[in-house]
Amino acid sequence: MSEPLLDTMNPDALFADAEDMELNFGPQHPSTHGVLRLKLKVNGERILDCYPIIGYLHRGTEKLFELHPFFQNVPHTDRMDYVAAATNNLAYVGAVEKLVGLVVPPRARYIRTILCELQRISSHLLWLATHAIDIGAMTPFFYCFRERELILDLFEQYCGARLTLNCMRPGGLPHDLPVGWADRCRTFCDAFLPRVDEYEGLLTENRIWKKRTVGIGVLSPEMAIDYGITGPMLRGSGIAWDLRKATPYEAYGEVDFDVPVGKNGDTYDRYLVRMEEMRQANRIVLQCLDKLPAGPVMAKRPRVLKAGKDGEVYHGIEGPKGEIGFYIVGDGTPQPYRCHVRPPSFLNLQVVPEMSKGALLADLVAIIGTTDIVLGEVDR
């Protein structure tokens, strides 16, 4: 980031110029997706400078990890990106498995992949819903929530929870799929593709939608790499980097899917990338259901997981918003010595001031929407 706009301890200092107005955008604003606060310097509606202030949802999650045994930490991960709990679970348990050295049985790998891809769809649906309503299109919001409910129903049937799933354990899964779940999942997947066309029918060729998104919040590939942007944000800028392809984990090496990329790196391209990702996720789920192997869903593991004396591991996976990674240091006890999270939202948020400089207030809303942040994960 460039020179910080203002010292948070003395916010008045840099707004001495009477020509420009200081505007606090959030933390209680309808379209900051939680409790993000953007301190803006505006001239009329033109944004001259933007300084994000975070921490309103800070809960000390990383410290909490140090207090509990490895397997009790999974619920904390649910509460970081609370609209994509399954991928958070997987990133954490994957790191622990690497640290302790557990081999996950194939059936568990496939079911994990199914859960993660359903989660990706549901996270993207929530993104589309809020992004569209930020730009003023009210109807896609309800359409998206209609399908998201069905995914949450599937989650509920699997693990009893709809949002904070807690659906994975180091070494596998807490239980096998319930009877009939695979068929219900397939029914959903078959019905889902026409729904994506329906959303696209409302927005993709809509002139107003294009006017509001094409060329807005342009992120060049160089800038995206410099800022450590990952996920659909990076792919929207034309870089085909996807951890599911680059370092296949779980069952991703055994299924067929494409990685959509954008051209111009603007809000519209990121929209198209995410829409296509929903279709691809749907395709992955169907393939996994077809190939689902039989067998146990939990590896043989000791009752108490302990890391080696100087165990140190980083495991990152492709979450719906980008690379979600866990860096865990063990010291031979059943708890992690230190656990650090690499949250995609936090890193993607860094680029918002850069993208919104010189934009209008209405564009800022579109830019926040396209960044797809979840403040639970930004603040942890």
Added chain:
Amino acid sequence: MTGIFDSLRHAVGDPLFYGAVSPAIKILILLFVGILPVITYLVLAERKILGYIQARLGPNRVGPWGILQPIADVMKLLVKEDTLPTQAVKWAFILAPCLVVGPALIIFAVIPVGPPAASPGKLAWYVTDVNTGVLVILALATIGVYGLIIGGWSSNNKFSLMGGLRSAAQMISYEVPQGLALVGPLMLAGTLSLVGIVEAQAKAGWWYLFPQLVAFFIYLVAGVAETNRNPFDLPEAESELVAGFHTEYSGMRFALFFLGEYANMIVISAVATTLFLGGWLPPFPHLLPFLAVVPGIVWFFLKVVVFLFAYIWFRGTFPRYRFDQLMDLGWKWLIPLALANIFVTGLIKLLVHRS
């Protein structure tokens, strides 16, 4: 009903009856039987239609199909605390909602919902027929802008101020194409009186929608922008300006802004109906003459409903324009188009007169 009016007329005498009593009765009927119930139920209709567009049910808890929902809403708004921000400019803050709702309601006085009096003893279906009717409407509609600007400014809130500024720019910009679009039908009718315009359409044998299609389109777009509705709802864009100019308003003052917005929607629809869709005239007078049995007010109401449905439909379909794009559309497209329409209309009229 006519019996009551007749006995009243005999009791007070003709001049007093036509000068004061009958307008007063008409205004009361218009307000309490016409506009206010229509507005309250328009809100319900909007929520219901949006509900069906958006694959949900809409209000359905208060009364069957939610028909008592507006009454519950009004009760709630009436008993809610009416907060006055400590930093607000008090007089302006109180004045603003009145400036929005007052002119919007006054406009209905000149709109003919039905034909003039059939014979000298009967009553006409409008409060008054001003010979500058269209100008009265444009003038009164302009006053409403002050309400939004003053409301936004006096709240002493940055989001309100921005909403007020947006509404000032937007409504003033769109009044120009709106006014220019009305010139087309005026040239065809040769009168500014709204009753006269409808009668001219009856005489011409077609509604001005057909010869003035371009003007109709411009008027419709400008009308939606003028009433701050989707896709031009910038002054109160929730996701950008929280609630725009009425962020700080609560209770009945907020309700007045709300009432003003919906009254303006009906005004725009009613003016469009009068100027372009033949007001109270039944459709296809030559093909389907029996339709004339239905009273004019029913036709008028049905035509207004078509416009109101379109308003709600837009809201369920379109994203929101950005501020500068809205200005572009107004100044670079609608105004030149409206001017071209006037030119072409004049040219054709001239040629027809020559021949």
